[in-house]
Amino acid sequence: MFTTHPRTVEHAVARLNRGWYAAGTDIRSMKDYNGPDPIRRPVGYLTTVLLAQDCIRPDCERGSILASGEDCTLCGARGAEAAAEKAKAQWEAEAEEKRAARQAEALAKEAAEQAEREAAAAERAAAERAAADAEETARLRARMAAEFAALDEAAAIPAPTPSEDTAPG
Ligand SMILES: [Zn+2]
Numbered sequence: 001m002f003t004t005h006p007r008t009v010e011h012a013v014a015r016l017n018r019g020w021y022a023a024g025t026d027i028r029s030m031k032d033y034n035g036p037d038p039i040r041r042p043v044g045y046l047t048t049v050l051l052a053q054d055c056i057r058p059d060c061e062r063g064s065i066l067a068s069g070e071d072c073t074l075c076g077a078r079g080a081e082a083a084a085e086k087a088k089a090q091w092e093a094e095a096e097e098k099r100a101a102r103q104a105e106a107l108a109k110e111a112a113e114q115a116e117r118e119a120a121a122a123e124r125a126a127a128e129r130a131a132a133d134a135e136e137t138a139r140l141r142a143r144m145a146a147e148f149a150a151l152d153e154a155a156a157i158p159a160p161t162p163s164e165d166t167a168p169g
Contacts, residue, residue: 006066006067007061007066011061012050014062015049015050015052015062016046016049016050018049018062019046019049019050019052020046020049025039025042025045025049029042029045054075055072055074055075056074056075057072057074057075060072060074060075062081063075063076063080063081
């Protein structure tokens, strides 16, 4: 039976989980299951799963040497697992990188739009100031023209006669 020292209950559970759920055994052993590879004797199947030794090294448990915890060099199961983990980590890192790039792009776009809006507002304000200046200039010109016209009118009044003007005191 499965009591080979130093295997533990955890090892047994890991084996059962892998052999049972990973293979869809829980579904395949149901009474009304009609698909391929039905399991009619779940206990017998479980025993097989429990006792199955993938590696030719008897002290290898899923790619780890039980006593030392080192990776088994014979079956490479650990290596395959590590490669899968590495590939997953790489994929996640790439996904994160893409996400960060998308975020940076969105921020840059937002900043550019903001700058564009501010530039447009500054342009509008400058145009409004220029228009107000022009209006003020025109108003001043009109006032000065009116004042000059008044001065011209005043100058048009005939001067007093020279005799009066030059009369000795
Ligand atoms: Zn092995």
